Amino acid sequence: MNRSSVIRRAVLAVAAVALVAGCKAEAVGAGGGGGGSVSPSTSSSAPAPSTSPTTDDKPSSSPTASPTPSPTQPAAKxxxxxxxxxxxxxxxxxxxxxxxxxxxxxxxxxxxxxxxxxxxxxxxxxxxxxxxxxxxxxxxxxxxxxxxxxxxxKPSTSNKLDTPDPRCMTGRVLCISKETRTLAWMIDGKVVSSMDVRFGSENTPTREGEFKVDSKRRDWVSTLYHTPMPYSMFFSRGQAVHYSADFAARGYNGASHGCVNVRDKAKLAAVFDQVNVGDKVVVHW
Incomplete structure (x- = not known):
């Protein structure tokens, strides 16, 4: 074999090796999805990454492993x-x-x-x-x-007095509390006498506020309901403090037509004699 033949065969061998190496590089590069070159540290036998999502990447209809927050407890009724x-x-x-x-x-x-x-x-x-x-x-x-x-x-004993409304602390006042259902006859902040009372119904409520005694009637019969109203002390458009035989008999099972009913006749009679026209009346909760 002459020298030119040897050189020709050597060139052909190098070309063949280069061709094989180029195919492997292209195959690995294509498998990587990016078309780039392979890093020197990457093994040619490593599994190629996939661009498609794995099973873990897909949404699942099953509950996740993390705990679900418990719903807020509703407020008690x-x-x-x-x-x-x-x-x-x-x-x-x-x-x-x-x-x-x-x-x-x-x-x-x-x-x-x-x-x-x-x-x-x-x-x-x-x-x-x-x-x-x-x-x-x-x-x-x-x-x-x-x-x-x-x-x-519904005890028959007298109700405990409420703390007096501030408007009751000066002067001569019939201080009437709807909450405790009491009437206190007060002079300059001191309770002179007290008694149980009841008020009007939902349809005929006793008005609240500060008033004055307009007139007094020892013996009076209602012109609207034709019922006796002894010891009446009128304070607001026909509403009055007065004795009620019905209250004395039935207690809080009944109601007035807007007046302040008193069931202790003797106590009210004594207060009636002391109260003057023009004295203050306070009806409050």
Missing amino acids: VLMKDGDESAQVRELQARLRQIGYFDRAPTGFYGTITGNAVKAFQKKRELPQTGSVDEITWQRLLAMTKKPTADEL
């Missing part, structure tokens, strides 16, 4: 609150009174005194101190008390 007036409120007050949280006769009206009693009960039981009665508070109270008797719901 409020059964009784400030401003309510009902038989259930009267029962609430009677039950609170059984265990020392309500120190007066039940009135059936939910005011600040009742709200404060409920708050004290809730605080003792480590319940939220809302002052309103929700289902949890009510059930706790029911478990601790007994069903009130008729006398507990």
Whole structure:
């Protein structure tokens, strides 16, 4: 073999090696999806990455492993609150009174005194101190008390006086509280006499506010309802403080037509003799 033949064969061998190396590089590059060159540290036998999402990348209809937040617990239903007036409120007050949280006769009206009693009960039981009665508070109270008797719901004894309204603290005043259902005859901030009272119904409410005694009638019969109204002290367009035989007989089972009924005739008669036309009358919650 001459020298030219040897050189020709060597050139052909080098070309063949270069061709094989070029195919491998192209194949790896194509498999990478980017068309670029292979990094020197990458093994030619490593599995080629895929552009299609794997099973883990696909959305799944099954719940994830992370815990699902629990829904917010709904607020307990409020059964009784400030401003309510009902038989259930009267029962609430009677039950609170059984265990020392309500120190007066039940009135059936939910005011600040009742709200404060409920708050004290809730605080003792480590319940939220809302002052309103929700289902949890009510059930706790029911478990601790007994069903009130008729006398507990509507006792014949006098109601405890409310804290006097600021308007009652000066002068001569018939100070009347709807919340405690009491009338206090006061002179210069001191209680001279007190008595139980009841008021008008929802359809014929007793008006609230500050008034003056317009006139007095020892013996009076209603011109509208033709019923006796002894010891009447009129203060607001026909509404008056007066003795009521019906109140004395039936208690809080009845209501007036807007007047302030008194059931203790002797007490009212004594106050009637002391009150002057022009004296102040305050009707408040």
